[in-house]
Amino acid sequence: MTAPSPQPVQSTHPDDTSAPSRPSARRAIAAATIGNALEFFDLALYALMASYIGRTFFPGGNPGVQLVQAYAVFGVTYLIRPLGGLLLGAYADRNGRKKALVLSIRLMVLGTLLLAVMPGYGTLGIASTLGIVLARLIQGFAAGGEFGAATSFLVEHDERRKSFLGSFQFASQGLSTLMAAGFAAALTALLSDAQMTSWGWRVPFAFGLLIGPVGYFVRRYMDESPALAPELKSAAPTPSPIVSVFRHHWGGLLIAGGALIVSTALNFMLQYLPTYGIGQLGLDASLSFTALLIAGAVLTFVTPLVGLLGDRHGRLRIMIPAALLIGVSVVPLFLWLNASPSFLTLALCTTILALLKAVYFGTLPSVMADVFPTRARATGLSFSYNTTVALFGGFTPTIAAALIETTGSPVSPGYYLLATAVLSTAALTTAVRSRRMR
Template sequence: MKSPSLSSSLNDVSQSARHGVSTRGLIVATTIGNAFEFFDLTVYSFFAVLLGKLFFPLASSQQQLLLSVGTFGIGFIARPLGGVLFGVLADRFGRITAMNLTLVTMAVGTGLIGVMPTYAQIGIAAPLAIVAARLLQGFSAGGEVGVATTLLAERASSARRGYITSWQFASQGAAALAGSLVGFLLSHYLDQASLEAWGWRIPFLAGVLIAPLGLYLRSRLDDEADTPADAVADSAGVLKTVLQRDWRLVLAALFLVVGGTSAHFIVIYYMSTYAIKVLHLPMDAALWCGILAGAVMLVMSPVGGIWSDTFGRKRVAFISRVLLTVLILPGFYLIQHSPSISTLYLVICALAALHSINAGATGSMLPEMFPRGTRATGLSIAYAAGVSIFGGFAQFIVTWLIQATGNPAAPAWYVIVCGVLSLVALLFVVDRTRQDI
C-alpha cells in the first residue's frame, strides 16, 4: 500500500470539507493554539537560567535554576482542572467554543510574563506573580491539547486520521523550532545586559499576537458540527460518566501520555539547559539543541502519523517506544564520553525522531479510545494529568536527580521508567486504526 506524500495530503479535501474548510485550513486553525502554548514553553525553558537570575536572585546559581524550572512546572498543576473544565465544555457545547476560550486565557498568562517586573523592581511580588501567570497558562493549556486533538480526529477521514491528527504534535515541533530560533537570535545579537534588561521579554510579548490570528482562523470553522449528538444532558453528567464508565480508558490513556511527555520535555526542552549547566557549552550552541529537535519533530510527527495509518497505530507506537526506551541511555553515555557539539546534536536528532514517530502514532490513538459523547473530557483529563505529573516537573526532577546523585545520565533513567509505564498501558489498548469513531 502506497502512503500519500506530505504535500499531496495537505492539498486533499477530507471529511472537513463537509464543514466548509479545507484540510489545510482545519490543521492550521486547530493546531495554532497548541503551537502558541509550546512556543511559550520553549521560550521559558530556554531562558530558564536567565529567569532564575532575574526572579530568584537571592538563591545560589543551582538553586536559581531549580526555582526557575520549578516555576515552569507549577503551571502544570492547573492543567487537570483546565482539562476537566474545557473538556466538559467541549463535550456539551462544541469543540471550537472551548478552544477559543483556552486561546484567550493562554494569551493573558503569556502577556503577564512579558510585562512582569523583576525581583529587583518589586521584590518578592515578582516571583509570586510569575507563578500566578504560569498557573493561568497551565489552566488554559489543560484543555487546549485534548479538545483540539479530539476535533482533528473527528473531522479526519478514517483512512487518514493518523496523518491529520499528527499535525497537532508537528505543531509542537514547529513551536519549539520557532522559540529556539528566537532565543538563539536574541542571545546572539544582544549583549548580556540588554538581554537581562528587556530582551527576554520580546518573545513572550510577540507570542500574544498569535491569539487574534488563531481566533480569526477558528471563526471560519463550523462549531455546530462539533457538538456530539450523544452529549450528556448536563456538565456534571459528563464528568460523572467519564469517572464511572470511562475511568479505565482514562487510566490507560494517562499512562500512554506518560512515556511521550517525559521524552518530550527532556529531549525537546531540557537538553538546552543540560548543555549549559552539565556540559558547560555556550548558550548559542545549547540553543541549537532545541532548534534541531523542533525541526525533527515538525518533519517526523506526520511520518509517524502516515505509518500508523498504513501499518496500524499500536505497532508503530510499540516499536518506536521500545527503541527510544532502549537507546536513550546509550545516547547519554555517548554524550558524556564524547562531549562534542556534533555528538550532542546527533544524539538529540536520533532521540527526537523516535519520539516524534511515536507521537504521530499515539496522537490519533488517544481520541480513538473514548466514546464521542465524552471524548474531549476523557482525553483532556488523561492528557492534562499525565503532562502535569510527568512532563511539567520533568526538568525539575532530573535537575534535582543530577544534583543529588551526581549522575549526568539521570534524565535518561527518568525517560526509561516512564517509557516502560507506557508500554504496559499499550498492552490494554484496542487498535482502532481505520475504524469510524
C-alpha cells in the first residue's frame, strides 16, 4: 500500500462542479442544521445533566463516583460511533445523503424517547442502567452517521462557498449547546435539587421528542445533494465506499482526524465546565449553566462568519494560529478560574474558549471534506470524525473528572487540552506540507 500523491485541495475533487442558487443553499442549511442541532442537543443534554442522571441510574452515595459512572456511559457510547459512521456513511455514499439523514434522525428520536421515559434504579434496578446504556448506544450510532452525511450535503451545494456552508455543521452544534444550556439554566433556577434529580432533568429530553418530527419532515422533503444526484442515477457499478476509504484514502483519514482532535476535546470540555463550576468551585448551578449559554451563542453566530472568511482568505491561515492560541491559553485560564472562582470568571473563561473554538472549527468541515471524493466522502468523514470523537471527545469529561480525582489538582484538565492542541497543530502542518492545503 502506498500513500496517495500530494495534491492541492483548496477545491474539492473534479466531480464537484455544481453551483446551485442561493435559495437552494439556504434550504440545504436548514435541512442539515435542524436535524443536526436536535441530535447534538440530546448529546449535550446528557453531559450537562450527568450529575442528576448519575444519581438516578447508579447506586451508591458517593457523588464523585456517580458522576464518573454517568460520564463513563457518555463515553462508552462513543465507541459505537465509528461503526455507525461506517455503516450510515456508506449508506449515504451509495443511496444518497437524504436517505441517510432521514434514517439518522429517526434513530436519534428513538434514543431520546428511551432516555426521557426510563424509570430510575430504585424502580427497575440494573435494568434501568442497561436501559440508558441502550439509549445512548442508539443515539451514538445515529450521530455516527450524521456528521459525514450532513457535512457532505452542505459542502457539495456550492464549491465557491463550501467553507461558509460547511461551517453550519458546527454552528448547529453551537445552537444545540445554546438550547441545552438554556434548558439547564432555566430548570436549575426554577426547580430544587431534589426536583431536578426526580424529574426535572427529563424535561428537555421530552422537548427533543416534540421537535424531532419537524426535523424529520424537513429532511424527508429536501432535495438530494447536487454533486451526488447525477451519480445516483448512473447505472455504472461503484466500488464499496468502505473499501475505497481504507484502500486509497487512509492519508485523508489521518489528516481529517488529526485536525479534529483539539476541536473535539475543547467542545466536550466546554460542556464539562458547568459541572466543574458546580463541583470544584462551588458555584450556583443555574449561573454555571448560564456561562455555557453564552458560549453556545458565540459558537452559533461566530462560526459562520469564520467560514465566510475562510472562503476569502484561506482556511489554514485561520486554523493554525487558532490551534496555537488554544494550546497556550487553556492552562492560564484554568489557573485564573481556580484563583478567582466566580460566575464572572467562569463566564469569561468559557467565552474566550468558545471564541477560540469558533475560529478554529469555522473552516474545519470543508477542510475535512476536501480530502475525500464524492462517492466516499460521507464514509471517510464519518469514520475520521467519529474515531477522533471516540478517542478524544467522548471520554474528555471522564478524563477531566478522573484527572481531578486522581491528582487532586483542579487545573489538570487544562494540560489535557494543551496536549490535544499540539496534536492538531502537527496534523495541520502536515496537511500544508504534504497536500498543499490552504
